[in-house]
Amino acid sequence: MTADPVSAVFAALADPTRRALLARLATGDATVNELAEPFPISLQAISKHLTVLERAGLIVRTREAQWRRCRLDPAPLRTLAEWVDQYRRLWDERHDALDDYLRDLKETSRDRNP
């Protein structure tokens, strides 16, 4: 997987199972078995998902005896937030335009029905 980091993060987040795993990890660290428990798929599938998340830098796995403790690393999410923020002015502008339109509509209505 030689994809650039941003692509890797987006790709990792494109799967609902992986997003659910992240959501679970946001509430605290967990082992693979604990993470897999609510899902209707095999432990191996979960392990693969965790590998994807790890390669994207979204989690860190550490050994603890026979367990693997998984911890969420929010750093890539921060990067993502910055990426999305590049576009923030666009929806802010559009929102302003809508405001203008609505204000205009209201005034026209008021003019028509004084």
Add this chain to the structure above:
Amino acid sequence: MTADPVSAVFAALADPTRRALLARLATGDATVNELAEPFPISLQAISKHLTVLERAGLIVRTREAQWRRCRLDPAPLRTLAEWVDQYRRLWDERHDALDDYLRDLKETSRDRNP
């Protein structure tokens, strides 16, 4: 493609070509040919990428004579920003922890070297 909307947006953004197309569209509307020009891949490939972006709701394509004008729709990016924001406290907390550590370090140093 029956994926949930969030997955569709993340998947659409997981490709660098598509992110580049969005970046171009952020500077203003464009036709398919205009969009394709800087890329080393076929026009058809670009057209496919645009379909993916359109299905994710990230762009809107309208007919204008024989051209297709493409416009960026930032709404899904806003949704994304909100999604990422769920996790903001995590990196804020971590940042606070670092702040604490540094403050602690400074105080210790001051205590040692009064």
Add this chain to the structure above:
DNA sequence: TGTAAATTCAACTCATCGGTTAATCATCTA
């Protein structure tokens, strides 16, 4: 009317993805 331009559709290839089952590895404990 017919041709050129802009774009999409169709069919195909190859790689990757998400899932499976079976086997293997790593560690604790009796």
Add this chain to the structure above:
DNA sequence: TAGATGATTAACCGATGAGTTGAATTTACA
């Protein structure tokens, strides 16, 4: 030292993704 427990690796399968080339579609215009 032998199980048992926790997790990963390997090999496979069907679906999807990104790219190609070639044909079809839509529209303007000579």
